[in-house]
Amino acid sequence: MDNTSDSCLDVATTEKSGAEQPSASSESPVCEAENGSPAEKLLLSEATGSTIKDDEALRRARANADETIQSEKLQCDQEDSPGKAVQQDYHMPDVITVRVQRDSDSFQDVVVKIERPIYHKPFVGGFKNKITGVEFHNAGAQTIPKPRPDRGVQVFCRETQTVYERNKPQQTKNTTSTQMTKVGLYVSSVTDKLISPAKYLTAEEYHKRRLEAVIVLQTYFRRWHAVNVVRNLRELKGLRLAWEAQEELQRKKEKEEKLRREHERRLNPKTKEDFELLYHAVELWRQEETEQINRSLTGAERKAALCGLLDQEAQLIASIGRHKLHADEENQQKAILRFLDKCAQPKRWKAYDGKITEMDTQDILRARELFEIYCSISMNGIPKDERRDVLLTLRRTVKEHECKLTREIVELIDREVDLMSREVKECNLEGLRKRICTLFLQYTKIPEFNPEVARILKHQDLQYLVETIWGCQSALSVCNDLYDLVMVRWDKQHEWSPWNTILLTENEADAHLKLCSLEKAYEATFIDGIKDKHTQAKKYFAQFPAMASFLQRSDNQANANEFLIATVTNSSILGKTN
Structure with a gap:
């Protein structure tokens, strides 16, 4: 090696x-x-x-x-x-x-024993050591996948994985044949038709024809849609014109009715406003006549004409005065009856099913009894026996309370009964009967004797608000037509009160109540002027004890609210500072 x-x-x-x-x-x-x-x-x-x-x-x-x-x-x-x-x-x-x-x-x-995987593990998450380059997989990648449970159904089979193609001829059941002319046979050609090949249509020509057909369809559809739109607009225009015509007719009727009422008020004045209108008309007539005399006459003729005009004016004023006295008596009697009837009305409320429920209390029954007695003693021309029964009923009623007023009423009742027994004429008893009615009316207006009258009696100071505070004119348009002026709440979020009201015309009042923010709708100068009028009204009504206590409670509540708001604001500021 x-x-x-x-x-x-x-x-x-x-x-x-x-x-x-x-x-x-x-x-x-x-x-x-x-x-x-x-x-x-x-x-x-x-x-x-x-x-x-x-x-x-x-x-x-x-x-x-x-x-x-x-x-x-x-x-x-x-x-x-x-x-x-x-x-x-x-x-x-x-x-x-x-x-x-x-x-x-x-x-x-x-x-x-270590089991070796037979497949390549996919990277399903983990992390890698940048220093050594070792990859660490999640636990799900280190275990064998969980096998699916066997459903007992064979999913993969040869029948589902193999495609078989078959060719099968089909033959119709109807047998057909053709026939042609030949020797010994004639076939008519009347019903035959000649078929010739048409022009070949390319794909571009086909799609072009389809596009033209689509354009035609769109044209007709747009025409149909436009016709419908125009028809709807025409109907809306007709409805609008009909509504405007109806409104114009309604305004004409209201104007005619107003003129008729003005004419009726001039002929038969009944209220204070009617007589003021007459006095104003007389004054305008006097001024016109005076100007006419001054333009056309001079010297002694002018003085004589002015004296005649003065006599005519005096006669007119005297006539108006007589009508006023008669109307005052009639209106006073109607106001009294309306007042007593209002005290005798039952309490009403709407139930869950929409029906009106009425209820009579003891105070209402007492007020109704006094109202019936007053109607009976104020009637004229009734028989003596009925008059005597009415007086006795009145005597028993007022005897329930012992005071100077009731003693005087009882004394007058006894005097009338005595005079009636002596066959005194009724014309001589009118003064006595009128005095009895007056004292009994005073009796019915005392809450101790008629408890229901306490919720009806109110301060008669609306005239002061209209004439003194608001000057008998609208705060916006300076309209001085009293018949078109109404008093509405200045701030609709609070209850109506003399220091939360404004005098406007009916149209102005409707627009005012639709406002969401007064500061955005009105200028600051206008708002300051309205607040000054509210301050004047508050000073005037503070003279009354009941209103003074109410104002004191309102001011205390307002001061408490202001103190609470200031406290919360300061706390928020301190919290932000800290």
């Missing part, structure tokens, strides 16, 4: 069988080199790295039945590289022994 110095010897790995193999007489390990080198050129080592001597047996190396001995490649030429070993590539054995610690001082050797 002349080239042993330039090559390395491979020492074969020796495995032990079931029984221990005897060693040589000198108990030295017997090995055979793969290339036929002598044994004295080989060197064995243990797994710990120590070299096995020549006089030691393999038993000394602790090679059991399931163990293997790892070998190393040694350079035989000790002169070039003495003692330098080249480690062989490590291969995992099929069987390994693992020592497991059972207790603190006891160990157990466990034989583990």
